[in-house]
Amino acid sequence: MSDRRIFVDYIARTEGDGAIDIVIGPNGEIKKARWEVWEPPRFFEAFLVGRKYDEIPEMVQRICGICPHGHHLAAVRAVERAMGVKVSRQTTLLRELLHYGDWIQSHTLHVYCLAAPDYLGYESVLAMAGNEELLPVVKQALSLKRLGNDMSVLIQGNEIQNRTSVVGGFTAVPSGSELRKIKERLKEAKDFAVSTVRLGAKVASQDPYPQLVRKCEHVSLREEGKYPINGGRLVSTEGLNVPDWEYPEWLIEKHVPGCNCKHAIVKGRDSFLVGPLARVNNNFDLLSKDAQAIAKEVGFTVPDFNPFHSIIARGIELVHAIDTAMELIDELGDPVYEEPKYEIKAGEGYAVTEAARGICCHGGRIDKDGVCQKWDIVAPTSRNVYNLEKDFEYFVPKLLNLSDEELTLKCEMMIRNYDPCQSCATHSIKVNLRREA
Amino acid sequence: MAKPKIAFFKFSSCAGCQLNVLNLEPILLDIVGAVDIRYFVMAKRENFEGPYDIGFVEGAVTSPRELMELKKIREECSILVAQGACACHGGIPSVKNFSGMTQKEMEQRVYTELWDLKSFPAQAIDYYVKVDAYLKGCPMDKDEFVTLVTSALKGINPLFRYHSVCNECKLKENNCLVLTKGKACMGSVTAAGCGAQCPSLGRPCEGCRGPASDCNAASLAKTFIDLGLSRDDVVRKFRKYAGNTPEFSKGAEAV
Numbered sequence: 139m140s141d142r143r144i145f146v147d148y149i150a151r152t153e154g155d156g157a158i159d160i161v162i163g164p165n166g167e168i169k170k171a172r173w174e175v176w177e178p179p180r181f182f183e184a185f186l187v188g189r190k191y192d193e194i195p196e197m198v199q200r201i202c203g204i205c206p207h208g209h210h211l212a213a214v215r216a217v218e219r220a221m222g223v224k225v226s227r228q229t230t231l232l233r234e235l236l237h238y239g240d241w242i243q244s245h246t247l248h249v250y251c252l253a254a255p256d257y258l259g260y261e262s263v264l265a266m267a268g269n270e271e272l273l274p275v276v277k278q279a280l281s282l283k284r285l286g287n288d289m290s291v292l293i294q295g296n297e298i299q300n301r302t303s304v305v306g307g308f309t310a311v312p313s314g315s316e317l318r319k320i321k322e323r324l325k326e327a328k329d330f331a332v333s334t335v336r337l338g339a340k341v342a343s344q345d346p347y348p349q350l351v352r353k354c355e356h357v358s359l360r361e362e363g364k365y366p367i368n369g370g371r372l373v374s375t376e377g378l379n380v381p382d383w384e385y386p387e388w389l390i391e392k393h394v395p396g397c398n399c400k401h402a403i404v405k406g407r408d409s410f411l412v413g414p415l416a417r418v419n420n421n422f423d424l425l426s427k428d429a430q431a432i433a434k435e436v437g438f439t440v441p442d443f444n445p446f447h448s449i450i451a452r453g454i455e456l457v458h459a460i461d462t463a464m465e466l467i468d469e470l471g472d473p474v475y476e477e478p479k480y481e482i483k484a485g486e487g488y489a490v491t492e493a494a495r496g497i498c499c500h501g502g503r504i505d506k507d508g509v510c511q512k513w514d515i516v517a518p519t520s521r522n523v524y525n526l527e528k529d530f531e532y533f534v535p536k537l538l539n540l541s542d543e544e545l546t547l548k549c550e551m552m553i554r555n556y557d558p559c560q561s562c563a564t565h566s567i568k569v570n571l572r573r574e575a
Numbered sequence: 576m577a578k579p580k581i582a583f584f585k586f587s588s589c590a591g592c593q594l595n596v597l598n599l600e601p602i603l604l605d606i607v608g609a610v611d612i613r614y615f616v617m618a619k620r621e622n623f624e625g626p627y628d629i630g631f632v633e634g635a636v637t638s639p640r641e642l643m644e645l646k647k648i649r650e651e652c653s654i655l656v657a658q659g660a661c662a663c664h665g666g667i668p669s670v671k672n673f674s675g676m677t678q679k680e681m682e683q684r685v686y687t688e689l690w691d692l693k694s695f696p697a698q699a700i701d702y703y704v705k706v707d708a709y710l711k712g713c714p715m716d717k718d719e720f721v722t723l724v725t726s727a728l729k730g731i732n733p734l735f736r737y738h739s740v741c742n743e744c745k746l747k748e749n750n751c752l753v754l755t756k757g758k759a760c761m762g763s764v765t766a767a768g769c770g771a772q773c774p775s776l777g778r779p780c781e782g783c784r785g786p787a788s789d790c791n792a793a794s795l796a797k798t799f800i801d802l803g804l805s806r807d808d809v810v811r812k813f814r815k816y817a818g819n820t821p822e823f824s825k826g827a828e829a830v
Contacts, residue, residue: 180637189811190808203589
């Protein structure tokens with residue numbers, strides 16, 4: 139088990155400051171392509187041992203402020219599996235709605251605030267707002283992001299850290315009338331989400347992005363009959379298809395001598411990609427009708443192995459999230475408060491969710507008093523690091539005609555494609571680019 | 576008057592407090608227009624060296640590199656603000672300080688290659704440098720952030736609350752979770768400002784905003800025992816978001 143622990147080493151250190159170190163040899167060959175991260179570790183897996191079962195979801199959502207719900211919901215489900223807790227249909231629906239709200243917030247943040255400025259030639263979304271033509275777009279993006287946040291506030295009391303969501307259910311539920319107000323706003327926001335797909339397709343069609351295709355294994359969840367968000371089986375474009383709780387067995391890491399980063403691979407194969415592009419590739423048939431329609435309109439076909447198309451995949455998922463959230467609100471009707479009821483039992487449980495930026499895995503062992511004995515965490519970004527380094531190795535030689543400044547920006551964009559769990563990591567990256575004579 | 580130069584920094588934390596600045600969507604562009612954001616790596620590609628008028632620091636200090644940076648930041652910022660539970664009190668990263676394991680034991684539990692690790696007990700930033708203002712909570716409260724920025728623009732002291740979350744619950748006419756449901760709520764010892772967010776939604780306060788002034792944590796700890804909590808449960812309650820503080824330490828040590 140010590141191997142999997144190292145994984146977490148990597149998550150913690152993926153957050154915050156990092157550096158890309160690329161060395162290009164005299165014949166244009168890549169001598170070194172590495173993403174180095176110095177973020178201090180916080181030791182979640184160590185200090186969770188000895189804490190109470192209900193503190194696990196409360197604490198792990200604090201791993202990442204950008205996708206707290208992905209961590210929280212994976213941990214809640216892992217604890218429930220460990221203790222054999224069953225939750226109501228209403229709780230399941232509310233959890234999905236909560237997580238879709240997070241996707242709307244996170245995808246809008248990523249597309250407009252983190253990725254679009256690169257494609258449109260601005261240093262930030264704030265600079266974009268200074269352009270009169272773009273200002274209305276920025277304002278609409280901020281209001282869509284607000285809508286995602288308002289869904290979170292309505293369901294769990296805060297934009298970021300969960301207040302009401304607990305093991306067994308919720309300590310309070312929103313009223314049907316409040317949910318229906320959200321539905322009205324979702325309806326109004328839909329056109330903008332659709333335009334996001336068109337914007338993504340337009341900016342990603344500029345040179346050199348269409349040429350930057352690299353086939354690799356795309357891993358995501360897949361659920362029968364619905365697009366995956368809070369559960370499902372672990373599947374891939376190379377035929378992986380296993381129950382989610384078996385993730386420790388299939389997604390493993392390999393220590394490469396001479397390199398201090400741990401490389402995540404699919405057992406017996408190679409690096410893999412997680413996130414919206416992988417989800418869309420593996421679940422295109424399960425997207426909402428309108429999400430599929432807009433994808434076809436912009437010429438997006440699966441499987442798509444261009445990581446620069448992840449901006450399109452995020453747009454497609456925005457449309458899908460809005461459609462699905464409206465359906466969930468219809469089905470929820472007028473929620474009634476249900477007291478979370480369960481018995482504390484000893485057990486072991488693992489669960490995976492689809493955080494906005496990819497599969498998020500939690501699990502461990504709880505004793506008969508409800509005290510945590512062991513907890514494993516693997517966040518999406520740590521899955522992607524090895525694959526990202528392979529992107530560098532494959533794409534940089536194709537971009538050698540660019541100036542250092544432009545090539546540096548392209549390398550940063552390769553990282554932002556993955557929307558690392560801490561978006562701060564994407565922007566604080568220092569690129570050391572060295573061309574050897 | 577020139578726009579105040581603002582900077583945002585992040586240490587050991589989740590970046591949620593910085594995100595909460597971007598979560599000010601309806602007024603974000605107004606706020607940004609009223610100040611000069613010189614350093615904000617989460618949102619901007621172009622960032623500038625100090626000095627700054629106001630520096631916001633998110634996160635606890637857990638490594639030598641962070642400590643060095645913090646000291647430099649202190650010199651560069653006229654007003655230094657601790658942003659969120661981690662910077663104010665140590666927050667969730669400080670849970671490791673009370674895990675019962677040594678730093679090395681924890682490292683061995685999580686990692687295999689220890690040579691690369693340089694981590695020490697998590698501390699609030701005021702353990703090392705003078706702090707001028709605190710934006711408490713996990714995450715920090717957006718409204719308090721706006722209050723602080725607008726007060727700074729006007730050149731007046733921001734009005735923050737020093738009473739407890741309990742008071743806010745009473746103002747909201749909530750049923751008390753301790754008295755009516757026997758739940759272990761930290762509201763009576765925790766600093767107000769969140770509007771009693773959790774108890775208003777049926778969840779006991781977890782103390783994320785740290786101690787209220789003049790709080791009696793030892794007495795609450797004894798109440799928790801009367802409610803049926805074990806000694807370990809009580810210790811866990813007080814050693815979570817602000818376990819480093821002398822006030823909450825009294826609660827943890829009272830049982």
